[in-house]
Amino acid sequence: xxxxxxxxxxxxxxxxxxxxxxxxxxxxxxxxxxxxxxxxxxxxxxxxxxxxxxxxxxxxxxxxxxxxxxxxxxxxxxxxxxxxxxxxxxxxxxxxxxxxxxxxxxxxxxxxxxxxxxxxxxxxxxxxxxxxxxxxxxxxxxxxxxxxxxxxxxxxxxxxxxxxxxxxxxxxxxxxxxxxxxxxxxxxxxxxxxxxxxxxxxxxxxxxxxxxxxxxxxxxxxxxxxxxxxxxxxxxxxxxxxxxxxxxxxxxxxxxxxxxxxxxxxxxxxxxxxxxxxxxxxxxxxxxxxxxxxxxxxxxxxxxxxxxxxxxxxxxxxxxxxxxxxxxxx
Numbered sequence: 001x002x003x004x005x006x007x008x009x010x011x012x013x014x015x016x017x018x019x020x021x022x023x024x025x026x027x028x029x030x031x032x033x034x035x036x037x038x039x040x041x042x043x044x045x046x047x048x049x050x051x052x053x054x055x056x057x058x059x060x061x062x063x064x065x066x067x068x069x070x071x072x073x074x075x076x077x078x079x080x081x082x083x084x085x086x087x088x089x090x091x092x093x094x095x096x097x098x099x100x101x102x103x104x105x106x107x108x109x110x111x112x113x114x115x116x117x118x119x120x121x122x123x124x125x126x127x128x129x130x131x132x133x134x135x136x137x138x139x140x141x142x143x144x145x146x147x148x149x150x151x152x153x154x155x156x157x158x159x160x161x162x163x164x165x166x167x168x169x170x171x172x173x174x175x176x177x178x179x180x181x182x183x184x185x186x187x188x189x190x191x192x193x194x195x196x197x198x199x200x201x202x203x204x205x206x207x208x209x210x211x212x213x214x215x216x217x218x219x220x221x222x223x224x225x226x227x228x229x230x231x232x233x234x235x236x237x238x239x240x241x242x243x244x245x246x247x248x249x250x251x252x253x254x255x256x257x258x259x260x261x262x263x264x265x266x267x268x269x270x271x272x273x274x275x276x277x278x279x280x281x282x283x284x285x286x287x288x289x290x291x292x293x294x295x296x297x298x299x300x301x302x303x304x305x306x307x308x309x310x311x312x313x314x315x316x317x318x319x320x321x322x323x324x325x326x327x328x329x330x
Contacts, residue, residue: 050299050302050303053246053247053299053303054245054246054247055246057242057243057245057246058243058246058303058304058307059307060239060242061238061239061240061242061243061304061307061308062239062307062308062310062311064235064236064238064239064242065235065236065239065308065311066311066315067231067235068231068232068233068235068236068239069093069096069097069100069315070093071228071231071232071235072096072136072228072232073089073092073093073095073096074089074092074228075136075225075228075229075232076092076096076132076133076136077089077092078219078220078221078224078225078228079132079135079136079219079225080124080128080129080132081219081220081221082219082220083124083128083132085122085124085128087118087121087122087124088122090326091117091118091121091122091323091326091327092118093319094117094319094320094322094323094326095114095115095117095118095319095323096114097312097315097316097318097319098110098113098114098117098316098319098320098323099111099113099114099117100312100316101312101313101316101317101319101320102114102316103274104274104309104312104313104316111130111133111134111137112130114129114133115129115130115133116129117323121323121327139229140229140232140233143229143232143233144263144266144267147233147237147259147262147263147266148263150259151256151259151260151262151263154255154256154259155256155260236262236266237259237262239304239308240258240261240262240265240304241258241262243300243303243304243307244258244300246300246303247296247299247300247303249292249293249296249299250287250292250296250300253287253292257286257287257290260286261282261283261286261287261297261300264282264283264285264286265279265282265283265301265304267282268281268282274305274309274312275305276305276309279301279304279305280297280298280300280301280302280304280305281298281301282301283297283298283300283301283304284296284297284298284300284301285297287300
């Protein structure tokens with residue numbers, strides 16, 4: 001029994017260790033790939049381009065990034081309001097930046113820390129705050145899918161290549177679907193009829209979480225919520241686009257290629273700690289497919305990633321230190 005408990009503790013620690021170290025290893029792997037696909041001359045050219053880049057456009061990119069995060073913090077209050085909570089805007093802002101900072105350390109941990117920060121200083125139940133974050137992530141997923149659809153529409157040849165992929169057998173899909181329904185029905189029956197104290201507490205947590213998720217259906221200011229959502233993603237795209245003017249080689253990048261690179265970069269952000277390694281690599285792959293050099297794509301990607309990461313580290317650290325100061329009791 002003792003060995004079983006120890007094994008469980010070791011397994012939990014190992015699992016936590018993997019969650020932290022694996023994304024870093026993925027990032028290092030793509031940094032290695034970036035080095036591998038470039039010659040020594042290319043690497044010297046990348047360093048030269050980075051040193052001589054026009055950083056006023058990187059500053060503009062940072063401003064667009066900050067505006068998107070401020071809008072996200074303001075939009076969050078639209079989801080919390082139907083639940084009866086009206087947190088201070090400054091606390092929402094601090095929580096958002098703290099969340100982004102946490103994601104640089106452990107991917108997807110930022111949502112938990114963001115909900116925890118607001119819960120602590122605004123006395124909002126954690127599960128409800130976290131539920132609203134899940135709801136807004138669902139909206140953001142719809143926006144990302146919209147960008148993907150637009151990119152595929154503008155580059156329809158990619159769509160045809162996806163259609164030609166091998167599809168699953170229909171009968172196997174139906175069988176899997178039926179089995180899944182049976183499992184869910186059994187678990188639902190077990191859950192709702194249990195008298196366990198633990199299950200009762202779990203029900204309360206799930207209820208609070210679900211209230212947070214469905215808060216999106218109870219939003220009173222639907223038009224402002226939609227406008228903020230559009231604004232956030234417009235800022236994302238603009239902070240990406242203006243980087244093309246930091247180096248001469250990408251000045252003439254057309255909208256279609258920028259859109260594809262933006263989608264590729266967005267999909268890689270959560271793969272590693274803030275997209276380290278893989279984000280610049282994905283930009284290089286897209287630009288290279290359209291005739292641009294690997295060094296151009298990597299330079300573009302590293303300038304954008306570095307400027308946005310610097311902004312997150314700076315404002316995240318300030319938020320972490322400032323939030324208790326702004327909420328001290330007089």
